[in-house]
Amino acid sequence: MSRLLIIGCGGVAQVAIAKCCQNSDVFTEICIASRTKSKCDDVAAKLKDTTKTKITTAQIDAEDVPALTALIKEYKPDAVLNVALPYQDLTIMDACLEAGVHYIDTANYEPEDTDDPAWRKIYEARCKEAGFSAYFDYSWQWAYEDKFKNAGLTALLGTGFDPGVTSVFAAYAKKHYFDTIDTIDILDCNGGDHGYAFATNFNPEINLREVSAPGSYWEDGHWVEIPAMSIKREYNFDQVGMKDMYLLHHEEIEALAKNMPEVKRIRFFMTFGQSYLDHMRCLEDVGMLSTTPIKFQGQEIVPIQFLKALLPDPATLGPRTKGKTNIGCIFTGKKDGKEKKIYIYNVCDHEECYKEVGSQAISYTTGVPAMIGSMMVVSGLWNKPGVFTTDQFDPDPYMEALNKWGLPWVVEENPVLVD
Ligand code: NDP
Structure with a gap:
């Protein structure tokens, strides 16, 4: 109630x-x-x-x-x-x-x-x-x-998928699988295809700002910053297949580094196709990603906002998107003195999401955890005074709710690691 x-x-x-x-x-x-x-x-x-x-x-x-x-x-x-x-x-x-x-x-x-x-x-x-x-x-x-x-x-x-569920996965790994976690790699794979040469899966302005910024990761107690898209890896994702992924800065790294100080390295990778990267680089080179207003025919416009008006509205991608997302975290660390590694991830099907709620999987994988986080707070399960991220509460009821409300997860022991 x-x-x-x-x-x-x-x-x-x-x-x-x-x-x-x-x-x-x-x-x-x-x-x-x-x-x-x-x-x-x-x-x-x-x-x-x-x-x-x-x-x-x-x-x-x-x-x-x-x-x-x-x-x-x-x-x-x-x-x-x-x-x-x-x-x-x-x-x-x-x-x-x-x-x-x-x-x-x-x-x-x-x-x-x-x-x-x-x-x-x-x-x-x-x-x-x-x-x-x-x-x-x-x-x-x-x-x-x-x-x-x-x-x-x-x-x-930050109760979306990443951030949000990824940090709950970290709390769950720590609670049930590890005495200490040494490394966390967050892998965000979108194997979906919407048929457009270029479109973003959520708000274009926020998405393009994030992706065109320098990448960074946490290592041995400090940030290491790298030029945008300069660290690339390949990974074979369950139910999606082999994809190129790139290291990005991402907000949950900051919270996890603060709340789990024993973790030596935290990285975030996101998959991108070549067409997306080519378009983004070109738009950036011509100044279309700029947030600085310019005068155009007597009117002031912000280039990235003008670009947003030209791009497909992410809310309309649902009926055209096919394929799956696979988002999760690979953890390495120690349990009872022995080395251990696990991969917790969710696979979500764009077309299934559309059938259920009329949206593609990126909105779905964010909107479901937004509802679950709200449920945790209003039901009193995650309710303490202060400002918190999702790794700072008991992960069990949230993990249970993910299974119940459309984002089931698996724990894979001994996954292939990212080098
Ligand atoms: P959209 O651009 O589709 O929707 C934003 C909505 O906010 C629109 O309805 C817009 O209204 C409304 N809005 C904007 N400004 C105001 C304002 N001043 N007052 C009231 N309403 C306003 O964004 P998305 O749905 O794609 O993204 C929503 C949020 O989710 C963003 O913060 C995004 O960063 C986050 N996100 C988080 C992810 C995660 O995994 N954690 C992943 C993806 C997104 P109008 O209709 O008038 O434009």
């Missing part, structure tokens, strides 16, 4: 909403609030006759803290699930504190305007101090620790 306020109504949100509606015993009422209310109304109309969950909708600009606070106070949810964009993380956290409700999201804060001088000054100091240059990092949200603790509220950060 709970009420959830869901902010955002894009690709990921639509899966999270559909899954909450399947789980009506827990989510008795939801309110979908987003910038464009008509999208919320369309989704509500589609689901209304299929669920016992009572759905309402609202228009909101999540960057307007007083308006959002008023909406939260009026709707009185048990928690707010932020599946809008990382740009809104801090304003939504502020409104949750103001209104006294728990906060949940799937991606850590980054600013929309990376030229903002106040943000830039802090960013440049962080790059020097921490040793990685991604625009996103946890420092902004970890800074809310005392505020959430003092208010007796939980902020659960």
Whole structure:
């Protein structure tokens, strides 16, 4: 019995909403609030006759803290699930504190305007101090620790697949398989094909920023940064086959390095096809990935936002995407004095996801954990005051929920390692 306020109504949100509606015993009422209310109304109309969950909708600009606070106070949810964009993380956290409700999201804060001088000054100091240059990092949200603790509220950060499930896999490996973990390799493979020469699987602006940035990994207590796409490996993924993958910076590395300090090396790899990389390099070379506004025919435009308007909307890829994703983590370490290695992963089929909820597997593998993380918080299973990532709670109920709600996982002993 709970009420959830869901902010955002894009690709990921639509899966999270559909899954909450399947789980009506827990989510008795939801309110979908987003910038464009008509999208919320369309989704509500589609689901209304299929669920016992009572759905309402609202228009909101999540960057307007007083308006959002008023909406939260009026709707009185048990928690707010932020599946809008990382740009809104801090304003939504502020409104949750103001209104006294728990906060949940799937991606850590980054600013929309990376030229903002106040943000830039802090960013440049962080790059020097921490040793990685991604625009996103946890420092902004970890800074809310005392505020959430003092208010007796939980902020659960990053409950998508990666970050999210990958960190739960790490907590599960540590709890059940290892005395100490030495290395973690997170492998994100999308073997899906949507038939377009170039499209991104989730918000193009966020996706292209992430992929075109320098890569980095954690080793022996510090970050090692490398030029974008300069470390490439091949891996033979179960049910997908052999794929090229590239080392990227990824946010869960930062949280895992902090919360599991004994781990000597943490890396993240994502698969990309040659066509995707060629397009991305070309777009970057001509300046289309820039976030700096330019004047065009008397109007100011941001190149990457203009590009977003040209690319297919990720929420429309569902009916065209075939193939599978395989996302998981390879752990090495010691148990009872002996060397041990395991691989925990999920395989998800794009077409099956579309049949079930009308979305492709990237939105599905993010939206399902967003619902599960919300369920953990509202049911009180993952409920402690402060700001936490998903590796900081008991992984068992979450792992059980993954099996139940559409993302079953396997544990493979003695997997092939990545060199
Ligand atoms: P979309 O661009 O499809 O959807 C974003 C939604 O947020 C849209 O409905 C948009 O409204 C709404 N929105 C944007 N700005 C505001 C605002 N100021 N106020 C209210 N609503 C707003 O994004 P995705 O669904 O692809 O991604 C959602 C989130 O999931 C992102 O944070 C992304 O980084 C994260 N993600 C996490 C993953 C993980 O594994 N952890 C993987 C993939 C994504 P409008 O309709 O008006 O545009």
